[in-house]
Amino acid sequence: RKEVEQDPGPFNVPEGATVAFNCTYSNSASQSFFWYRQDCRKEPKLLMSVYSSGNEDGRFTAQLNRASQYISLLIRDSKLSDSATYLCAVKTSYDKVIFGPGTSLSVIP
Amino acid sequence: NAGVTQTPKFQVLKTGQSMTLQCAQDMNHNSMYWYRQDPGMGLRLIYYSASEGTTDKGEVPNGYNVSRLNKREFSLRLESAAPSQTSVYFCASSESSRRTANLEPLHFGNGTRLTVT
Numbered sequence: 001r002k003e004v005e006q007d008p009g010p011f012n013v014p015e016g017a018t019v020a021f022n023c024t025y026s027n028s029a030s031q032s033f034f035w036y037r038q039d040c041r042k043e044p045k046l047l048m049s050v051y052s053s054g055n056e057d058g059r060f061t062a063q064l065n066r067a068s069q070y071i072s073l074l075i076r077d078s079k080l081s082d083s084a085t086y087l088c089a090v091k092t093s094y095d096k097v098i099f100g101p102g103t104s105l106s107v108i109p
Numbered sequence: 110n111a112g113v114t115q116t117p118k119f120q121v122l123k124t125g126q127s128m129t130l131q132c133a134q135d136m137n138h139n140s141m142y143w144y145r146q147d148p149g150m151g152l153r154l155i156y157y158s159a160s161e162g163t164t165d166k167g168e169v170p171n172g173y174n175v176s177r178l179n180k181r182e183f184s185l186r187l188e189s190a191a192p193s194q195t196s197v198y199f200c201a202s203s204e205s206s207r208r209t210a211n212l213e214p215l216h217f218g219n220g221t222r223l224t225v226t
Contacts, residue, residue: 003168006151032212041146043199043217051212086149089215095140095159095205097215098168101151 003027004090006100014108017078021103023088024070032091033071037084039103044087048073051106078107115200115218122225128219130185132200139205141183142215143167143175148209152199158183159205161191191226197222209212 006023013019025033036044048055050062050071071088085102092098105108113134121133122128134141139160144152144167147177154167172194183202187194201215 003180009177020130034212034214041197041220044152044215045217049212049214087177094165095203096154096157096165096167097142097201097203098154099156 001026002101003098004088004100006034006088007103008085010104012102012106012108013078015078015080017107018074018076019078019105020075021073021086021105022070023072023100024068025090025098026069027090027092027098029092030069030090031093033062034089034091035060035062035071035073036087036089036099038087039072039084044099047086059101075105080103080107080109083107113200113202113216115198115220115221116218119222120224122187122223124191124225126190126205127188128185128190129187130198130200130223131182132184132218133182134202134216135141136204137179137180138202138216140203140209141177142201142203143173143183144199144201145194146199146220152156155185155198167185177191190223192221192225195223195225 033050035042035047037047054063088100142157143155156175198221200218204213
């Protein structure tokens with residue numbers, strides 16, 4: 001079993017839709033959690049860090065559930081420009097950072 | 110600010126050849142990482158270095174060696190390239206969580222596209 005797993009996707013949604021991605025991790029010692037966005041195999045760019053209490057940045061909301069060992073990303077009012085691959089990342093106390101396989105999102109006009 | 114710089118951007122090797130991918134960061138980060146990404150897959154950790162002088166294996170270390178030359182530089186070496194190592198390689202750096210105890214994300218270089226024929 002991979003250390004970090006994500007919804008397989010792809011997700012194809014119409015503009016304006018709300019879409020949610022889930023990510024589970026197996027290492028209970030994991031300390032930090034992130035969502036990255038990647039376009040066309042360019043370098044990943046940080047979308048959001050995930051705080052223990054959950055956090056919101058505009059149309060994006062991230063949640064962490066340590067008991068169930070998963071994080072989620074909610075995108076509201078999807079835009080065409082949100083089309084990308086979304087990667088979750090998990091950092092352990094030893095600074096090892098493992099990425100999930102990514103979930104592809106296509107927002108359709 | 111240069112951030113994380115990787116060289117070369119592109120490379121074609123023949124099976125059995127060796128090469129070193131270079132990575133340097135100017136953000137004074139303690140931690141550095143090498144990942145590979147194959148088509149349709151996420152990033153897989155090859156090796157990482159949590160501080161100068163230390164290196165640790167990641168998910169897919171076989172066929173690679175690394176050197177943390179100093180705090181700025183972390184190189185990845187392929188001693189005998191194989192077609193299975195055809196991939197995009199990303200270097201990244203981060204401040205150490207042990208120093209800041211905060212949510213320090215990774216900062217990535219632009220990647221090296223390697224083809225082994």
